Amino acid sequence: MRTKDFYFDLPEELIAQTPLKNREESRLMVVDKKNGVIEHRIFKDIFDYLQEGDCLVLNNTKVIPARLFGIKDPSGGKVEFLLLKRIEGDKWETLVKPGKKARIGDTILFGDGLLKAKIIDYGDEGSRIVEFYYDGVFEQILDQLGSMPLPHYIKEQLEDKERYQTVYAKHEGSAAAPTAGLHFTQDLLRKLQEKGVNIAYITLHVGLGTFRPVKSENIHEHKMHAEYFEITEETACTINKVKENGGRVIAVGTTSIRTLESIADEHGKVRPAGAWTDIFIYPGYQFKIVDGIITNFHLPESTLIMLVSAFSSREITLHAYEEAVKNRYRFFSFGDAMLMI
Template sequence: MNIEDFDFDLPEKLIAQTPLKERTASRLLVFNRESKEIEHRHFTDIKQYLKKGDCLVLNDTRVLPARLYGVKKDTGAKIEVLLLHQQEEDCWEVLAKPAKKIKVGTELTFGDGKLRAKCIGTKEHGGRILQLQYEGILYEILDELGEMPLPPYIKEQLPEKERYQTVYAKEEGSAAAPTAGLHFTNELLDEIKEMGVTIAFITLHVGLGTFRPVSVENIDDHTMHSEFYHMTKETAETLTAIRKNNGRIISVGTTSTRTLETIARDNNGQFAEASGWTDIFIYPPYTFQAIDGLITNFHLPKSTLIMLVSALADKESILRAYNEAVQERYRFFSFGDAMLII
């Protein structure tokens, strides 16, 4: 299948640069897979499409404010570092800019020495391995010194860090937010639970590879980035019970979907406690084993995310829905509106 098959015309002005004041104020495009019908609603209307016995699966990862600005200890030259993955103890793989100024042995300081680092290794494309030194708790220091690593298409500053976190974010480790979950408030989740809908959590730490464009013409040749996931025994048992009772499993976001499908794939269609790294690439044709519906945002043209969505419905219907969303002036991407495929 060709990458051009997943292209559509998106005016730049529809790319949402800031979140709405109220999380639930987003619009909701509903696509029915059976009838192919499209409805235009508001996000709080999501309750009308859920029913007792359903299960919403949320990704509880928490975004690290991982973009740091500091200086070289010896020269005072300004540098920028983006924490990517914790390798062991206080060793982190990072992206550094300008990378050529940071060689093995280079010492860096951030926040007048509240956080210090020494380069102990190099990787391709500006990657470095830093050994961090600090007193206290690293995540508290990052909250003080770091900035959110917003997607490259967001040009505005984010006044409140928590608006790039879901209200249920708990497990530190993401380089980007699972943005489908940004529409939920605790109050809305409580209302959904009162309907008899189960809320379950998985973890997938979103990597910056989620923003990497597909650079091959034939999507079969694309190499997917790898991300860490975890499902608890409790969640696995919950999902098994939902499926046994003929309830629907509705994934909130493509990250939750990739985690659920990875686990189902590796366990003969069943759910089980699991941790590991997944590079699953979902695109048409694909037989879903784990989910019955999806809540997601609107994605980039030619991206792996629109390919996943096109695998759940059919590509022609999804592109029709996207073109209608453009005509109706929906807000796109991380801070944009939502879509329910059911």
């Protein structure tokens, strides 16, 4: 299967630059995964499609202020860091700009030396392995010096940085938000629970590997970057009980989908775990546990649209995207949503 098989024409003006004032007022496209029938709704109408006994699985990772601006010591040259993932302790995989001048042994100062970093190795695809030095608590210093790592296609400043967090964000560690969850409000989640919908949380710290373009012509040659996830015993028990009782598992976002499919066995059972996943889901993949998905509208030729195509079909997915363009849906992180079930 070729990468270009997942291309669609996307007008630039449909790329959402700012979030809506009310999270749950974004648009919702409901797609029947079997026959492709489409309904146009508002996101809060998700209530009508979830049933008592279903389980909604949410990724409660929290985006860290992962973009840092510093200077090289002693030259004073400007340097930009983007933290991708913690390797261990104070060692991180990081994107550095300008990369050509970021050599092993270089020292970078942030906040007049409040935070220091030393480049200790080269990582994958141009990244660098760095070790940080500081006094105090790293997360507090990062919150003081760092800024939100908004995607490159968002050109406008974000007035409220909490709008790039889900309302249930809890565990810090992501370089990007699990954006399908941005549509939920606490009130909507409460109403769903009152209806009898189970709410379960997983944690997957989102790295930029999820969003890196597929450069190979043949999609089978693409390799995903590994991301760390955790599933608690409580979450595993909730999901397994729902499946045993005939309920549906609805995964919110591609991160939740990839986590569940990484840990589920051939019988559709999940277990508590903390592990890394580099699962790449594309058409031909047989889903083991996920019965429905909630997701935003993704980039052409991306691994994310390939995943959605695997859940239904390439033809149905691309038709839905054509309808989204035709009906002026908002795309990407601050865009509208799709329920495929």
